[in-house]
Amino acid sequence: MTAEGLDKLEKELRQLKTVARPEIVQAIAEARSHGDLSENAEYHAARERQSFIEGRIAELEDLISRADVIDVTKMSGDTIRFGASVVLADEDTEEEVVYTIVGAHESDIASGRLSVTSPLARALIGKTSGDVVEVTAPRGAKSYEVVKVSYG
Secondary structure, eight states, X not given: OBHHHHHHHHHHHHHIIIXXXXXXXXXXXXXXXXXXXXXXXXXXXXXXXHHXXXXXXXXXXXXXXXXXXXXXXXXXXXXXXXXXXXXXXXXXTOOEEXXXXXXXXXXBGGGTEEEXXXXXXXXXXXXXXXXXXXXXXXXXXXXXXXXXXEEO
């Protein structure tokens, strides 16, 4: 994963531990004070939320502990690999899009952050400017020309 991706996960973990966890503990205590827990929907909802938060904390701690951070600012070259920002031109429409190839846990296609495990990223790995890549998408095959490759 990128350093930026690791930072984002660490911020989420801090927020869950310092804000969400204390808030849910308070919500459970308040719901308990309302009496019979067997019929207390507020209590059950708070416990369910606590379970989700604790599960996400465990997941984030595991991801962070196993993270292999790659500093893309120190990478260069014209071959596409992890961390590359790639300008692609759709062969049919000539429309250009820009994607950065990132780790699976930091991908966000709306922000142009493409998971390294996605079909498009796998097809792009090893290609250079001028190469044409064909990818099978849900709406059929799409062809893209690699216009530019950059790092950092």
